[in-house]
Amino acid sequence: MMTMSCLRLHFLSVKLLCFAFASSILMIDALVVGLSTCHPDQIQALMQFKNEFDSRGCNHSEYFNGVRCNNTTGAVTKLQLPSGCLNGILKANSSLFGLHQLRSLDLSHNNFTSSSLPSGFGNLNKLKVLSLSSNGFTGQVPSSFSNLSMLTDLNISQNELIGSFPHVWNLTKLSVLDLSHNHFTGTIPSSLLSMPFLSYLELSENHFTGSFEVPNSTSSSRLETLYLGHNHFDGQILEAVSKFITLKDLDLSYLNISYPIDLNLFSSLESLLSVDLSGNSISAASLRSYSYFPLNMERLVLSGCDIGQFPNFLKTLHNLELIDISHNKIKGKVPKWFWTLPHLLVVRVADNSLNGFEGSLAEVLVNSSVQILSLASNNFKGPFPDPPRFINLLNARNNSFTGNIPLSTCNRSSFKLLILSYNNFTGPIPQCLSNFRIVKLRKNNLEGSIPDMFYVGASIQTLDIGYNQLAGQLPRSLVNCSRLQFLSVDNNIIKDTFPFWLKVLPNLQVLTLSSNKFYGPMSPYDQGPLGIPELRILDISHNNFGGSLPASYFMNWEALSLKMNEDGSLYMVYNKEAYKNVYYIYEDVIDLQNKGLFMEQVKVLTLYGAIDFSGNRFEGNIPESIGLLKALISLNLSNNAFTGQIPLSLENLTDLESLDLSRNKLSGTIPNGLGSLSFLAYINVSQNQLKGDIPQGTQIIGQAKSSFDGNAGLCGLPLEQSCFEYSVPAMQPKQEDKEEEEEEDEVLNWKAVAIGFVPGVLFGLAIVKLIASYKPEWLAKIIGPEKRKHR
Incomplete structure (x- = not known):
């Protein structure tokens, strides 16, 4: 019997092994789909290269999608890795450098942090395209790069590279060179500008200095794109640049030139379509005269150029599609003729002193072709005009607009982002909120109720209507908004119970209900755990919530249980192909009490973990499960009626920066573990019934005395009461x-x-x-x- 059992087990083991082996073969087959022309040793080399790194961030099914092999020899000729696939150090003996037949290699957007650029790249001398951008490479560019004589495209941008200009002038076939966003220093070699095929040169965001010598003849130059912005060139570079008559796209932003730029220098650049002079001073005489730019100019950026009047020369640029004159000192009204430019799509006039529009409000914008319009942070007053017919994005934040939000706002089918915060708008909220992706109406005087008209599949991601005079209840149709990430209705007069029904929203990260008339328990028996899966910020302060919280209350708060390190900013891309690099960045803003102060918090979606239950009627113990929320930065439970001891589990919140438990009925001692929280910059336990020693951690003894006032039994720094003055030692608990x-x-x-x-x-x-x-x-x-x- 034993023998038979052993045989059965042996047979079962063989079957399991065969199944595992077959599964592995199937997985490999899935990876190498489309590699039928590749030689086996080349596939093996690719697998070996992948295994040199931590590839857990890789989509394994896509790893070989960017591989191409020669139909005859089976050698790999193209390798393009998925973004974020590999993590680790790229070593000098990497199997990558054995792929000698490579023509195109793209390793961009991986993580080779702390890796220097191996000289082995110089062995791949058949390369025509090499992209190593956004990888964290450090050190200098090895001289072996000069061996890549077949290169036409070289991109090593957005790394941490240093040293002087790389040895690339031997690369006579080079057409595209991008060294931007590094730490290169020194001057630009004049031989670079003599390269016969160079058409695209990007050197922005480095530390280059001086000027450069222009070849005696530029008639043979093919240079069309030149980005020199954010460097330390001197003023002589302007005259040198003006000799490249083939230029179409020019960036000279933030060069710190000590004198105003005369726009006459660009009169010879008849092919110029786009120019960025941001951060430089512009000659006032240039602005008063008619344009020195070619009439076919499409994109002009003059942000932060100390301009004091609306540039009249724009009137002649009938092909203009994008104009950015934000962050200047322009006063008065926007001229009527400006909106009649026939191809105008993107307008940024934010951060000036503009106070109105010339012409009839009913007509001034409505017939404009503008799709992206930023009027933010000016002095605009009065009613808002009807928006352009094809508007996609409107930002009029921080002005003094009055009256109702125009009804025509709901008739613009392409309208996706509406930002009218910090104005004086009155009347109701538009009924068409479901049509938008972003709605920010914060700090106006809007009244009535929130429209209960959110349909299934609504695209709205952010709804911020805080600091208005809105009443009624939260609209139940919000449950249809599965994309909703940010919901703020704080500082209104909404009267409702807690919206447990929002827990069906899979992406909700920020919920602020503070300073309203919400009431009732936060843990009713029939609702079950709160459990909003992605919630990172919950502010229900200054309402009438009450009752006790069970010990397990915070167990299902998944997002706050994990530390977060993502970038919280969101962006909307302007999708016209000619302007694919034009984007509009916005950051969600929220008012939170942090470290004892009310302040605006930005980048709140993923970088910030906060809970504020202050100013309510909660009682009973603070749940010990609060210690499970490892991502908490700020915790405010002040001004309630909590009793019992401060939870020992708070010492698990190692990222905690602000803790406010003041004005409760807490008793016992302050847990010693709080003294070891190295980021705890603010703690307030005043007006409780605490006793015993104050933990003497560096962060705690540096707090103000007022943070511990109102606790008759506390002693030790920062209080004046010494613990040695107590004659009776504190009772130690039994073992x-x-x-x-x-x-x-x-x-x-x-x-x-x-x-x-x-x-x-x-x-x-x-x-x-x-x-x-x-x-x-x-x-x-x-x-x-x-x-x-x-x-």
Whole structure:
């Protein structure tokens, strides 16, 4: 019987092994789909290259999508990795440098941080295209790059490279060169500008200095794109640039030239279509005269140029599609003729002193071709005109507009982003909120109720209507807005219970209900756990919420249980192909009480974890499960009626910067673990019933005395009361009680995972016992390395 059992187990093991092997073959087949022309040793080299790195961020099914091989030889000729695929150090002996037949190599947007550029790239001397941008490469560009004599395109932008200008002038076939966003220094070699095929040169965001010598004859130059912005060139460079008559796209922004730029220098550049002179002073005489720019100019950026009047020369630029004259000192009204430019699509006049529009408000904008319009931070007054018919994005934040939001706003089918915050608008909110992606109407005088007209599939992501005079209830149709990320209705007069029904929204990250008339419990029996999966900020302060919170209250707050390091800014891309690099960045803003002060917080979607329950009627113990929220930066439970002790689990919140438990009925001692929280810049436990020693951590003893006032039994710094003055030492808890408390804390912290963990452990132990009992050695040898490989 034993022999038969062993045979059965042996047969079963073989079947399992075969199944695993077949699965691996299928996985490899899936990876190499489309590589039928590649030689096996080339595929092996590609797999070896991938295995040199941490590739857990890789979409393995797409790894080989960017591979092409020669139909005859089977050699790899093109390799383009998916973005974010590889993490680690690119070593000098990497198998990559054995792919000698490569013609095109794109490793951009990976993470080779702390890697220098290996000289092995110089061995790939058949390369025509090489892109290494956005990888974190450090150090200098090796001289071996000069061996790449076949290169036509070289992009090493957005790294941490240093040193003088790389040795590229031997690359006589080079057409595109991008060195931008690095730390290169020194001057530009004149030989660079003599390269016969160079048409695109981007050197912006470096530390280049001086000027450069222009070849005696530029008639043979093919240079069409030249980006020199954000460097330290001197003024002589302007005259040198003006000799490249083939230029179409020119960026000279933020050169720190000590004198105003005379636009006459560009009169010879008849092919110029786009120019950026931002951050430089412009000659006033140039602005008063008619344009020195060619009449076919399409894109003009003069942001931050100390311009004091609306540029009249724009009247002649009938092909103008984008104009940016933001961050200047322009006063008065926007002239009527400006809106009649026939091809105008993008207008940025933000951060000036403009106060109105010339012409009839009913007609001034409505017939304009503008799609993106930024009027923010000016002095505009009075009613807002009807928006352009094809408007896509409107930002009129921080002005003094009055009256109702125009009804025609709802008749613009392409309208996606509406920002009218910080104005004096009155009347109701438009009924068409579902049509927008972003709506920001914060700090106006809007009244009535929030329209309950959100349809299934609504595209809205951000709805900020805080600081108005809105009443009624939260619209239940918000449950249809599955894309909603940010909802702020703070500082209104909304009367409702807590919206537990919002937990069906899979992307909601920020919810602020503060300073309204919300009421009722936060944990009713029939609603179950709150559990909004992506919630990072919850502010329900200064309402009439009450009741107690169960010990497990914070167990299902998934997003706040994980530390976050993403960038919270969002952007909307302007999708006209000619202006694919034109984008509009906005950041969601929220008012939060942090470190004892009310302040605006930006980039709140992913960088900030905060809970504010202050100014309500909560009672009972603070849930010990609060310690599970590892991503918390700010916690405010002040001005309630919480009792019991401060949870020991707070010491688990290692990123906590602000903790306010003041004005409650808390008793016992302050947990010593709070003294070890190195980021805790603000703590307030005043007006409670605490006693004993104040923990003497660096962050705590540096707090103001007022943070501990109103607790008659507290002693130690920063209070004047010394703990040695107490004649009776504090009672130490019995060892049995202490052990019992520790067991309860441990049970609480692990209760959340135990339900899912125990069955998995039991099943795993059963499998281990089965295999260990018979120990088929050949199976162990095969599974062992595979297991280590995927560790």
